[in-house]
Amino acid sequence: MNAPALPALSAADFADYFRAVHGDSPFPWQQALLERLACGAGWPAALDLPTAAGKTAALDAALFHLALEASLPREARRAPLRIALVVDRRLVVDGACERARRIAAALQQAECDTAAAPVLQAVAARLRALAASARGDGPVLAVERLRGGVPRENAWAESPLQPLLLLATVDQLGSRLLFRGYGLSEYAQPLHAGLLGEDTLILLDEAHLSQPFLDTVRAVGRYAGGDWRQTPPLRPLQIVPLSATQQHVAGALLLSAADRDTPVLARRLRAAKPAELLECKAEQLIERLTDGARRLLAQCTPAAHDLFTPGAPHEPVIGIVVNRIATARAVHARLRAEADTDALLLIGRMRPLDREALIAQALPRMRAGRAEGDNPRALYVVATQTVEVGADLDFDALLTQSAPLDALRQRFGRLNRLGTRAGAPAAIVHVRDADKDDPVYGGAITACWQWLGTVAVPPPKKRGRGQPAAAASVDFGIDALDARLRESAAADTCFSPRRQAPVLLPMHVDLLARTSPPPALSPEPALWLHGPQAAPAEVQLIWRAELPTDVDGAIEDDDERALDTVRAALTALPPSSLEALSLPIWQLRAWLAQAETLDEGADIEGERAPDEPPQRSRAVLRWDGSDARLISSAQIRPGDTLIVPTRWGGLDAQAGWAWNPAARSEVPDRAEAASAIGRQRAVLRLSAACIEHWRLDAGAAPATVNEAIAAARQQLDALFSDAADAPPEAGALCATLQAIDGLPAAVQATLAALAQHGARLLRYGRDGRALIQQRPARVAADDGDESSLTLRVGLEAHCRGVGAQARAFARALGLPPALVDDLGLAGDSHDLGKADPRFQAWLYGGTRPAGAALLAKSGLDARDRFALTLARAQAGYPRGARHECASVQLLRAHPQLLATAHDTELVEYLVGTHHGRGRPFMPLVDDAGAATLDARFSVFGQPLRLRGGHGLQRLDAGWAERFASLQRRYGWWGLAYLETLLRLADHRRSAEEQRQGGNDA
Template sequence: MPLAAEDFDRFFELIHGVRPFPWQSRLARMVCAGRWPSPIGLPTAAGKTAAIDVALFALAMGAPGAARRIFFVIDRRIVVDEAADRAVRLAQRLRWALRSRRADPLLREVAENLVRLTGEQDADPLVVATLRGGWLRDESWLRSPLQPLVCCSTVDQVGSSLLFRGYGARSPANWPIRAALTSHDALFLVDEAHTSLPWLETLSAIAGRYRCWAEDLLPGGLTVVELSATPTREPELRDEEPDRQDPVLGPRLSASKPAVLVDLKTASDEVSAREALIQQLVTQALSYATQGCRRVGVVVNRVAAARAVHWRLKSKAADRCLLLTGRCRPFERDRLLRLWRNLLEGPLPEQPVFVVATQCIEVGANLDFDALVSESASLDSLQQRFGRLNRKGHWRSSPACVILPARVEGEQDDPVYGAAFQATWRWLEQHAVAAPKTKQSWLDFGVLALRGRLPSGDELAKLCAPRQHAPALLPAHLDLLAQTSPEPAPRFDVSTLLHGRRVDADVALLWRGDLDAGRPEYWAQLVAACPPSAAEAVSLPVYVVARWLRGLSATDLADQEGVQPTPEAPAGPPGRQVLCWRGPADSKVIRADELAPGMTLVAPASYGGCDEFG
């Protein structure tokens, strides 16, 4: 019997063991009828990554406009990995359905329909690929234009592929292949779209204007869908009354999250301001632990501040304090999460545990705290952080604290959040209420409670992180981008089309203990004996690695690809050498002034610069 939209609920349950939320069923019916709503505006923990399941089911059903290649794109490395894990589970269940006699007929039919699309009897029903900074080349998705695909990627990786550049690609020879596969028969699910406005503008220009300019237009369109808990325009799909009455989703929407506001006033200099912030974060986290909270989250705006808070909490809580940033090596992050999984996801621990993190957990990270301490930020970022508090709605109310760092005279706008940083604090103070006993001001960050207070239009935009805009993508730009062999000189910098202003895309940096810093002529040969692994690389901006190689002091950085301002690399000596790995034959030893986005760099372990947290 042919698949029908009504079969989605059972398909979802066969894959995940639970029924879909009402909004997920509504989305499936819309997509199977041939229409993707955009934007999709749903709060944290509402299950937005289920859009992958919906897209795949629609493809298997043969729905109008269903895309063969599904790209789930988000500018957070940890979230890319979590979305990839979901896609891998889908692929494994579908492969099992083909081979097992015990498989449900519906699941088997979905798998068989996907295999038919490949034109090969022994093909996999679904291929999963991961593209992100710090992750070595995954070119499995390039092998066949017929293969159903779920690709989880950051903006830099898939965006550069769409624009004929392909950061980290093996060779410019496959740049046109990457551009073709990302622009035809493709669906882009852009998660937390509010963080990627320039990318959306460029993507929309290609999908709506330039794709149809081809002399021979290929079948299969290019569909763009925005997903966000804080959409910048009125969503076409959001939670409705059935979702609020759902026994699982309803408590997540209605839970109360009262947050105390703490203003640290002024400080004489940046060092004093930073010290006061770190001390207040640590004090408040320990206070919640003494009140009986067992999972306390601390979220800050800079990697260096996160490390300082972690160090002090670790001195108090010994082995019960975890540091999470996106700037760590995947094998170390995976090891940490495996070690901590029971404490973070299982029954409440007997002793309190602390998780100190950066912006990397703002979107998609499946962490669930029963108390939260956060450095102040823009309103949209705070909403995302509070999505980690009582994420599953287990408690009616969960305590929190938002801390405004001390200001230094003459200090400019925050480099990440701009004028929205102070504007958000003023808005919080205006809408806060005073506690009758303590006289402290507080505001409820619960989903439904906060939604009723939010402004709209331009007033809301002033409270959100500054949005970069992409430059206009002109036909002349496309003519240059389409020239790949040889690449035009000067090189076209596609980062402006992905992030608005000029930023450095990341490089992958790893260390090897068998490299002698004094004998670089042997590095390529030694690395070739054991080629670099994705799991051992840490993703860092180009300018940070350049400063490190030159022996300069480390600069603090936010934990988002392509959003913080990029300091120019300082002039001076070229510094230490590093191996740019491009395979045994093409690798070469370079210095700081030769770094470029997408490179995989190998350094001697004697250089130092990395620990288990990044």
């Protein structure tokens, strides 16, 4: 049966698409880029475009190119399915992320709205055809943001066919590409590397900030190419640097004369931005910045100067950009005390939920293109380097600390961004007695300041009576500064130091690709992401109210029952990246040690760490995706997800809950909010600690909230007391709590969601109880045997379903027919090892009834840790045993199962690694029962026999040699990609089985 014809689409339709999504016509360079891609010329070597020239429209061009190629034969498509924009900053005010979401929303709407623009309907239909999914079965276009490090939160990696716009930092995408995804389990690492190493385009924004990463990805592109594998890659990794300040690159796309004549762009390029050059001593910096901000505000008052064009907002936004987090915090503390003005602190170190709440409230006041009235009060925006890139902000005036020339150009790109105002006052403050060798910028600050002095316009000799002395100035308008650079070129020393990555050698790739188990001496990815001077990577820090603490505030480590309660609570409501704060390891260690002084440095990734980290500190809880244990600060590893009590503080309420190691007030627990947004699951924890915590975010009067909380505790204590007749029913419990007046609005909203969607009660610990909305559990991308404990599904039905899904994935991607067949055969065979009678007994709850059907999945509750442990012990299935090893054992004992394989070694390998183990060694398990194992059964109408141990863990079993030979055949990333296709087929089939309610066939 032939697929339906796709709607017509051509490069000439790009302008209509652009207007339909964004409301504006594309600039000439944007249309030219799309036409270049459409004619098969490929991406240019770089996009060398100034700030405010619309570089993020590269996302639109890449996506439209993908839609154009949807009508080609699958094997002929070259436009990547996954389009990643990477930037070395964390600020959520990210024009690219907003743009991506706007594109996805427009396409999703067009799919179900017959009145939508025909071009959007055509693009949506073509992307849906690539995804090979029915309408309503997932989005037309997925948009994901890699925030970092929480295990099992991998929604973006659920389908190899899903068109995807991915927004990520260098650390998050780079570590995944190098098989060392920060915060991922070792079993998930090859899955992410496989997806990113094939069929992916990386657009590296502000590439001058990330030279080591650019060098590394180019090396990965070479190693993933045809020269380093025996079979050709289908769609190798691509990277395109984007920057307004990068060095000249041959073959780069530049603005054309037509672009410069476009009225909108011409206005941005020609806008004047004269900046005064001011100096002070180091001890005067905070005062000088504060006074300078007030002076710029006075200059922006319409009564003082007519700086605004008609219709523009008359309440100004003053940007203050500095080089250190501590400086930003000190300036913000002073300005937020000003009368008749507001002050906002923007730093990268915030939890995403807090940051997004802050930005949602403040963004309309400071975004580019804001309307009159959007900013009702004068606003100071105090920021670090986070606003240099990816932030679509528009300041009426700018005060900045001196910095390298490239950093200053980026900062001035946020001043009069659209060129709509007649004037835009600015000033640069330089610390004359600062260390000439800055920890972040080296000697570039001093060199740039000296160059600015040579090109500055002298101050006017005459000034009015009472006016302050004028200073020399430099116009940082785009065209004006370009003219100055042509007249007097700035030396390379004026620009931020460009770190160079160590050469990525094949031996390094060999070590990185060994994920399970990783080698004892494993390369540190930060070396290739940020250069040899980089600090160790970051960790994710989460605050939870339920952690027990002693009288000194330390986490209790002598009460195993209390820790078990915490583990159960974390299992019931797993940590989410939305509630996690990214923090360098050295900063966290200093905070845990309660250091009296802590230099937080700059707000950039990969900053050099202090040489002497503290040695003695509080212990912290590490969450690995399924369990938690207490560790010392010395045991903390890059990418760890760490849990601390909310009582420890660390976040500043006056700054929107931004990181502040000196803050001591209790921190809000965001677990419920993160679950509602990130997992679409309403959860309400009802332990005593969590109920008391409701006060922190309560919007009602404290007395009312206190009375409501006391009433809730009284009701719950009675319902769950030992004297209660029976545990309460979940629905009735929701109704009881909803009847209490004065509960915080967030609690009321959660109760309403639970009442609407249905709830069940989960008990954990001594006084803990949680209401959890009933939804099928999502299949995790780094799942283990626990994924077999969902709904009852027959073994044959599941295997055939996975095989069919693997073939469908491979065909839709245009893989060669032999690989299509072998992936399908691996899917058909992947779970044969579950026929082990001990595994079957475990799935049946400890004992398998006589004559019962072979199962792939059971109906046990994966959250009930006690019941699972008891059932496994009763069944005699050893802890740590791998059913996929038994599957390989059966394939070797019965060669007829592989009679149709084109590459027998590949099929066996895919079966053995379909849960991420065996790269390159299989786990060693004490399985005393294997010696007497002798089971006969029938699968697919064939009699099979499983006896003895599989022996794959032995060094002489040849498994590691097979891993190495297949890497040479298919490449490091190519082999991981093939593994990923099978694993995602398994996940997709399992999710479908859950939607269907399971089966016994």
